[in-house]
Amino acid sequence: MRKSATGQSHAKIIFFGEHSVVYGQPAICLPISKIKTIVSIKGADTGQHVASKYFTGALSEMPDSQTGIQLLINTILVELHQEKTPFTLQVTSEIPAERGMGSSAATAIAIVRAFFHFFHQSLSHAELLRLADVSEQYIHGNPSGLDAATVSSKTPIWFVKGRRPQAIPIKQNAFLVIVDTGIMGQTGLAVQHVKSKLAGDHHAEEDIEMLGKIAKQARSCLANGDSQKLGFLMNDSQTILSKLGVSHPILDQFATLALKNGALGAKLTGGGMGGCLITLTSSKPSAKQIATILEQHGAIHTWIEPLATGYHKGEKN
Numbered sequence: 430m431r432k433s434a435t436g437q438s439h440a441k442i443i444f445f446g447e448h449s450v451v452y453g454q455p456a457i458c459l460p461i462s463k464i465k466t467i468v469s470i471k472g473a474d475t476g477q478h479v480a481s482k483y484f485t486g487a488l489s490e491m492p493d494s495q496t497g498i499q500l501l502i503n504t505i506l507v508e509l510h511q512e513k514t515p516f517t518l519q520v521t522s523e524i525p526a527e528r529g530m531g532s533s534a535a536t537a538i539a540i541v542r543a544f545f546h547f548f549h550q551s552l553s554h555a556e557l558l559r560l561a562d563v564s565e566q567y568i569h570g571n572p573s574g575l576d577a578a579t580v581s582s583k584t585p586i587w588f589v590k591g592r593r594p595q596a597i598p599i600k601q602n603a604f605l606v607i608v609d610t611g612i613m614g615q616t617g618l619a620v621q622h623v624k625s626k627l628a629g630d631h632h633a634e635e636d637i638e639m640l641g642k643i644a645k646q647a648r649s650c651l652a653n654g655d656s657q658k659l660g661f662l663m664n665d666s667q668t669i670l671s672k673l674g675v676s677h678p679i680l681d682q683f684a685t686l687a688l689k690n691g692a693l694g695a696k697l698t699g700g701g702m703g704g705c706l707i708t709l710t711s712s713k714p715s716a717k718q719i720a721t722i723l724e725q726h727g728a729i730h731t732w733i734e735p736l737a738t739g740y741h742k743g744e745k746n
């Protein structure tokens with residue numbers, strides 16, 4: 430056992446394929462390496478303590494809202510035969526919660542990495558994802574696994590539920606603006622909403638298939654550098670996601686505003702019903718201009734990312 434250890438993870442956005450990915454369609458997901466979650470664990474004389482923005486106290490006394498994290502830590506301790514080891518664990522995260530940016534998955538991944546490091550254990554990527562799924566299942570109820578796969582990936586990925594994610598290179602010279610509306614959007618509720626929609630409206634099934642087709646076309650656009658068409662595909666996705674009932678009036682308003690001000694495309698990202706919007710722009714000055722305008726209209730935060738984003742330094746698995 431080490432005296433102390435850390436584990437890291439980062440934010441994610443879904444470029445194409447949220448919700449349809451739950452039903453077996455492909456998704457394109459991007460790691461956002463500059464927005465991080467860091468977990469540090471220190472050896473202690475007695476007790477097992479957790480400290481985060483949401484709770485500080487004994488592991489055994491975590492509130493209901495933190496049950497997923499409690500379950501995850503207990504599972505790791507049991508699997509590593511360390512149930513009685515005293516420690517203090519601290520979660521520090523820059524990822525806003527419930528905005529579709531992978532905050533819960535990033536916390537889970539960073540916790541698993543930190544414990545395996547603390548106890549000198551090797552960890553495969555498959556094992557990392559299996560353990561992160563313990564809290565993700567509890568928090569989101571039947572997640573596709575895409576969040577944990579992306580927040581632990583160094584590269585953009587093509588994700589199909591149940592399959593090994595494929596790294597996809599992106600060379601395009603374009604920029605994304607990630608726009609935080611400040612409105613909480615609970616992924617679990619949004620997924621439930623789409624499920625009910627599918628049960629009562631046969632058009633919803635076509636919409637899910639169409640989102641899958643759009644993701645495939647977007648992959649071709651990424652391969653041949655067609656930013657203009659990528660923008661159209663983002664707008665088409667937003668129209669379908671709106672129809673499925675997972676947009677929000679503020680997301681729609683921000684999308685319209687971004688397009689009026691030169692964005693190539695705009696759509697929600699993640700579960701929706703609040704959370705973040707992403708817009709594609711052809712240059713950094715255009716991205717800056719759109720970010721400023723959306724902040725003037727109430728966005729609480731914006732981040733500008735080159736589309737050819739990647740993970741430059743980080744952890745091995």
Ligand code: MEV
Binds near residue numbers: 443574
């Ligand atoms: C959440 O980031 C993405 C959803 O597609 C749910 C999931 O994939 O589990 C809405």
